[in-house]
Amino acid sequence: MTSAIITVAPTGPIASKRDNPHLPTQPHEIADAVAEAVAAGATVAHLHFRDENDLPTADLDIARRTIDLVKERSSVLIQVSTGVGLGVSFDDRAALVELRPEMATLNPCSMSFGPAEFSNPPAKVEQLAGRMRELGIKPELEVYDTGHLEVGLKLLERDLIPHPLQMSIVLGVPGGMSATAENLMLMVRRLPPEAVWQVVAVGRANLELTAIALALGGNARAGLEDTLHLRRGELSRGSTPLVQRAVALAHAVDRDVASDAETRERLNL
Numbered sequence: 300m301t302s303a304i305i306t307v308a309p310t311g312p313i314a315s316k317r318d319n320p321h322l323p324t325q326p327h328e329i330a331d332a333v334a335e336a337v338a339a340g341a342t343v344a345h346l347h348f349r350d351e352n353d354l355p356t357a358d359l360d361i362a363r364r365t366i367d368l369v370k371e372r373s374s375v376l377i378q379v380s381t382g383v384g385l386g387v388s389f390d391d392r393a394a395l396v397e398l399r400p401e402m403a404t405l406n407p408c409s410m411s412f413g414p415a416e417f418s419n420p421p422a423k424v425e426q427l428a429g430r431m432r433e434l435g436i437k438p439e440l441e442v443y444d445t446g447h448l449e450v451g452l453k454l455l456e457r458d459l460i461p462h463p464l465q466m467s468i469v470l471g472v473p474g475g476m477s478a479t480a481e482n483l484m485l486m487v488r489r490l491p492p493e494a495v496w497q498v499v500a501v502g503r504a505n506l507e508l509t510a511i512a513l514a515l516g517g518n519a520r521a522g523l524e525d526t527l528h529l530r531r532g533e534l535s536r537g538s539t540p541l542v543q544r545a546v547a548l549a550h551a552v553d554r555d556v557a558s559d560a561e562t563r564e565r566l567n568l
């Protein structure tokens with residue numbers, strides 16, 4: 300099997316330091332967390348940004364400052380989240396690609412996201428995909444349901460996103476598919492053979508589904524964005540223990556962890 304690409308997701312849109320005091324929120328904290336995770340084997344950093352009050356933000360200065368600090372510490376590939384956080388407008392979220400990261404997420408469909416609405420109107424999604432293509436930014440599709448996958452495959456068919464398809468199968472968001480092995484298999488069976496994919500299992504099933512995905516040939520995402528715990532009742536002391544666990548799982552199923560060069564080659568960057 301191919302080597303496993305490990306993405307670190309140190310900070311998401313929802314959790315706060317009250318939920319886990321090790322959650323990095325400020326630019327230097329995020330840069331420290333990524334540097335540690337890279338030393339443990341991560342080659343991609345999936346980044347959300349927070350303002351001085353620790354709230355999710357698409358502020359370009361904060362994003363630029365964070366990215367610069369991350370880049371000072373390693374040659375990790377930067378993947379900016381254009382999901383950002385609930386309550387931030389699509390246009391503000393989309394503007395983050397103007398910072399020209401190597402990669403950015405593309406959330407192809409609107410949905411309920413817990414108690415809120417996650418708005419991704421089709422015309423705006425296509426516009427963002429087009430802008431990413433112009434700027435040479437690799438999109439990672441974030442699919443939370445079977446219909447999202449079909450929309451993503453249509454974008455690929457219409458050449459609005461480049462080959463190979465890169466995808467996160469996100470399971471466990473209230474409003475999307477639940478985090479079960481059956482749902483993961485349903486999605487994986489529908490992927491084109493060239494697809495580069497990982498599971499983003501939110502919450503309790505993170506360990507099991509990450510293990511299954513690695514055994515199936517998928518990649519792994521690890522970090523406090525997706526789970527705050529290492530195991531039931533034990534908060535993870537940052538993202539590094541989760542990255543180390545993903546590396547151990549990859550080795551347990553006889554896979555190497557992708558280097559920077561292998562990651563770039565597999566994603567055709």
Ligand code: KMH
Pocket residue numbers: 311312380381382383404405406441469472499501524
């Ligand atoms: N926060 C995850 C549920 C994005 O940032 O664009 C999905 C995610 C999407 O990581």
Ligand code: ZN
Pocket residue numbers: 308311312345347380382524
């Ligand atoms: Zn994210």
